Amino acid sequence: DIQVTQSPSSLLASLGERVTITCQTSQSISNNLNWYQQKPGQAPMLLIYYATSLQTGMPSRFSGQYSGRSFTLTITSLEPEDIANYFCLQHYSAPHTFGAGTKLELK
Amino acid sequence: EVQLQESGPGLVKPSQSLSLTCSVTGYSITSNYWGWIRKFPGNKMEWMGYISYSGSTSYNPSLKSRISITRDTSKNQFFLQLNSVTTEDTATYYCARYRTSGYGAWGQGVMVTVSS
Secondary structure (H helix, E strand, C coil), X not given: CCCEEEXXXXXXXXXXXXXXXXXXXXXXXXXXXXXXXXXXXXXXXXXXXXXXXXXXXXXXCEEEEEECCEEEEEECCCCHHHCCEEEEEECCCCCCEECCCEEEEEC | CCEEEEECCCEECCCCCEEEEEEEECCCCCCCEEEEEEECCCCCEEEXXXXXXXXXXXXXXXXXXXXXXXXXXXXXXXXEEXXXXXXXXXXXXXXXXXXXXXXXXXXXXXXXXXXX
């Protein structure tokens, strides 16, 4: 199985701050990684697909980058509605595997 | 717009089988792949498996002996059966559509507790 290591597990940030979350995979997965936002009691919402492509309808302050096996989700300027849990998912090979999640909270 | 909705019992006894239904509207399950994913208390997530547009399946090896995913194309539904459940199967279960770009559409999830 491909292991996905996500960091940090929790993050305190201020409104307007730049936020970065990282996932590292144990093997090369090309760009087959998604980023999701999930709020309590809600379904996960796709933010980024193919590591760098912004899902239609998602705010442009969200962006994804990758280099090799390291993948990054960036929020350029934190908004109140961004407070949520974020996780990554690799779907390069089965079993598809997830990062452990990052809980983003307001400082 | 595709919509998915999970349904099934919220409480299952240990050693019994967990059976869930995912009802899909706005898109035919004879296209793409349709998966089950679960989220444990504490937020760890696990991919359980999926069924393809043709009815073939792929399962997580960690579950392979206990899991079955089937479908009813006439009702546009697919199903999860997990046998011999234990308290460790307590989780929120999601169904989702899988395409080459990943899982873009999810159901709201159904919480299942395994307890006597």
